[in-house]
Amino acid sequence: MGYGIGLSGLKSASEAIDVTSNNISNAQTVGYKSGEYVFSDQFFRAQDPQSVDRAGMGAYRMAIRRTGSYGTVVNSQNPLDMAITGPGMFMMAKTVDGTVPTENPTKFQYSRNGQFAVDNQNRIVNENGMYLVGYPADSSGTIISSAKSVLILDRTPLAQQPTRNSSLELNLDNRVDPKTGSIFSPTDPNSYSQATSQTVYDDKGFAHTLATYYKKVSSQLMTVTAADVGTAASSSFTFSPTSTINNYEDTAFNALSDVDPFNRPAGEQFNRIATTAVALGTGSATLETIYESTLTAQSGQENTVGTVYNLRLRDGTNVTLTQTVAGTSSVKAQYTVNVDRFEVFATIDGNPVTPDASVTQPTKPNIVITNGVDSTTTESAAVTFRALAAGETLTIGGLTLTATAAISASAVAAGFASKTSGATAGNSVTGGTWSGTLTGWDTSAVASGVVTFTSVTATADVSNLTCTLTPDVLVGGATDRTILIEGEEREEQLSLGVMGFIAGKNIDSLSRDSFGTPQFATRFNIDASRGEGSVYGQTLNGGSIQLTIEGNGTTAYSSAAQTYTNTQDGSATSQLASYNIDSSGKLVAQYDNGSSVVKGQLILAYFNNLEGLIPNGNNTYEASSASGEPLLSFPGDGTLGAIRSKAVEQSNVDLTEELVKLMVLQRQYSAVSQATKVMAATLIDDAINIGR
Structure with a gap:
């Protein structure tokens, strides 16, 4: 039995040296968490299990646990490198179907190593080619948290946006x-x-x-x-x-x-x-x-x-x-x-x-005046009318037509035609009412859409025919476009x-x-x-x-x-200038016009029992029944930690501590080997003596 005790000590000390040596070897591995060999003594069940006098049967490995302490975060030149300032882990997929990550042939894997790059399809991957998993975003930058997706550096230009x-x-x-x-x-x-x-x-x-x-x-x-x-x-x-x-x-x-x-x-x-x-x-x-x-x-x-x-x-x-x-x-x-x-x-x-761009500038009736030459000559004016909109009031020569509804140009002309000076009402016009008195002018019948106004008095002192259109109500209800300055309407x-x-x-x-x-x-x-x-x-x-x-x-x-x-809020078509990842894990595209659009958001995973994760090598782990299913969330949400871009988390290995531990384990191994040597020599001597 004593020989077996020695052998168990040699084996456990050797394994502890392996764990320590592995820590030292990975002192520069990004995101590496050092292992700790947990020794345990072992007993065999005796006749009296409650006996305090039982001797132990040696040592064995209870577990190799991984310390959860954080490594130092150092800056990086790669904009896709990331460090997590909390206990969360990156979620990785080995295979994808289009942009959708799948669990076949292996389950999702998890890592603290935030060294990322892109593949030939601009998908974000780690150095082993595993895809970084996150949530996609729609065209407006809203995160769609109902589906997982591979994060992609989309190089498509940002389409123009009209100013609204x-x-x-x-x-x-x-x-x-x-x-x-x-x-x-x-x-x-x-x-x-x-x-x-x-x-x-x-x-x-x-x-x-x-x-x-x-x-x-x-x-x-x-x-x-x-x-x-x-x-x-x-x-x-x-x-x-x-x-x-x-x-x-x-x-x-x-x-x-x-x-x-x-x-x-x-x-x-x-x-x-x-x-x-x-x-x-x-x-x-x-x-x-x-x-x-x-x-x-x-x-x-x-x-x-x-x-x-x-x-x-x-x-x-x-x-x-x-x-x-x-x-x-x-x-x-x-x-x-x-x-x-x-x-x-x-x-x-x-x-x-x-x-309202459909609005056209209102125009008054076109008046062409023929001035009198001498005191025996009358004055005439050819007036071409336009349609009136509801609410407009047209006054010519003192006679006023108010439109209570839309009136066509021909109806307006007919209303003013065939009047003599002193007339207080015009011809009946559907949608219009009359007021005022035609003063100093006679009118003729409509000819080719034109009504001729003739002055009653023959004089060389010409008094032009006056026309007032008030207010200038425009299509679509726009405001007046003429203003009154010193009693005269001016266009504006x-x-x-x-x-x-x-x-x-x-x-x-x-x-x-x-x-x-x-x-x-x-x-x-x-x-x-x-x-x-x-x-x-x-x-x-x-x-x-x-x-x-x-x-x-x-x-x-x-x-x-x-x-x-x-x-x-408008912009011209703009080209992609750069990508960055913010503290909440959002993948943000920056364009040359200064605009930015969220393209996705990475997922962080957390396990209640980190020691239950199965190490795969290549800085990744898999979930197990001991670790439990991952709890997924956004960076910065709860206690999972935020993201620091252009940075990586160094290994948490303390080289000084590991070297001291290695020396202690070496002394332990030497001591156990001496005990085993003594036990082996005793067995040999006993065997020789029995043969004599």
């Missing part, structure tokens, strides 16, 4: 004078207050320059209403950002004046305070609410007409209000506040654009809309919920989809551009102009 959404937020210097009396022209800096530009992309991927121009126009008074009746000191107030600019004279409160009969300020396209508000969610943009504000009387008696108040908003903005209606038990108090206004225009590549490029500001704050940003979330947005629509040759929406290459501009954060403080945000 743009954000332009800037400060409009409110110290400039209004440009109400100037006709906007993108080539005349004196006709607008400020401008900015950004690059946008059409559906073909071509870049275009979108320029936006801000023209300060007249300031107007807007009505603000208390939310509660009977008091002026309410904390909530409502206002309509798109309220009509009223045509009234009130000398007590800085009257609005010089407003045309259709409530449009002279020299402006719009008859509203602002036109840009869009309700977020399910609300309506017709009424906004200011919450959690404080109203304090500054002069006069509270809740009295004419009293001036300071309204302090939740964000600290101070607004000056003047009370116009006193609150009663059934009437809510009302106030007026001064609103600074800017009209917004846009061009693409220098060509004018509007919210169609505006995208008009923005309003109170104390420098965009009125569309004042309504916020209890969490500070805006309830309204400032939006402009751009439509350039008609191609070359169109009046509006023309692009140089015929590409289509349709986008929405948001300017929620635009301000109008009395300070220098500056840009806060200038972004858009």
Whole structure:
């Protein structure tokens, strides 16, 4: 028996030396986890198992366990090299079906070695050709965690994306004078207050320059209403950002004046305070609410007409209000506040654009005047009419036709034909009503679509036939394109809309919920989809551009102009520039236009019993019943650890410790060999003595 004890000691010491030697050999193996030989003593069952006097029967290997300590993470030059800063393991597949990893002929294998490259099909593999397993991503970069996939470095260029959404937020210097009396022209800096530009992309991927121009126009008074009746000191107030600019004279409160009969300020396209508000969610943009504000009387008696108040908003903005209606038990108090206004225009590549590219510029009837020569000669004018849209009013020579429905050009001409001066009504026109009096002119019957107007008085002092088309209502409901300057209509490029500001704050940003979330947005629509040759929406290459501009954060403080945000979501076709893997294991493709797209996300595996894994060599392990099935998750999720790219985890072997251990084991082996030698000599001597 003693000889067997010695042999067991020699065997276990030899195996322990093998384990230690293997650790030393793999000191430079990336991701290697050192092994530890676990010695165990052994006993045979005796007559009395509870006896404390039993001698042991030697040593044997209980297990070779692997230490779970982490190795040092060092940098690498390979962008596909990865280290895990936690207990997770890379998941590897030996075979694939297309891009789908399979478990045949072997199960998935697992490794801490993060040295990766690509094969001839751009699939990420380790140096043994095993495929790195992860989750795929769809075209938008959303991870599809319901299916496993091989991670691939896709070299396909990024397709062009037309610009759909743009954000332009800037400060409009409110110290400039209004440009109400100037006709906007993108080539005349004196006709607008400020401008900015950004690059946008059409559906073909071509870049275009979108320029936006801000023209300060007249300031107007807007009505603000208390939310509660009977008091002026309410904390909530409502206002309509798109309220009509009223045509009234009130000398007590800085009257609005010089407003045309259709409530449009002279020299402006719009008859509203602002036109840009869009309700977020399910609300309506017709009424906004200011919450959690404080109203304090500054002069006069509270809740009295004419009293001036300071309204302090939740964000600290101070607004000056003047009370116009006193609150009663059934009437809510009302106030007026001064609103600074800017009209917004846009061009693409220098060509004018509007919210609707199908809109054509409205034209008045074509009037060709033949001037009188002397006092005995009358004056004649050949008028070619056009169709009227519902809501348009046409006045010629004092006789007015108002279209309550669409009227054809021939019907309009027939209505004005065969009249004499002094006529107060025209011929009956379906969809139209008449008013006014034809003064100083007689008309003839329609000839070839033309009505001839002849002056009643023969004079050399020519008074041309006047024509007014009000308002210029366009197809699609676009705004007027003519403005009234000193009583005369002038043509102007169609505006995208008009923005309003109170104390420098965009009125569309004042309504916020209890969490500070805006309830309204400032939006402009751009439509350039008609191609070359169109009046509006023309692009140089015929590409289509349709986008929405948001300017929620635009301000109008009395300070220098500056840009806060200038972004858009379009791009041209771009080539792959590089790949990288972020800390969450996402495979991100970087393109030469600066865009990035997620192409997949690797999977990390964790085992409850790491010592139960079966080593395969080549830095890989397989799951076993002892290790249990792997728990799969994303890097950075839970305790599995994050990914550090361009780095690897070195072996956790401590060479000094292993060398000391090797010397100790060598002494153990020598000692056991001496014991075995003595036992062997004793057996030989006994055998010789028996033979004597």
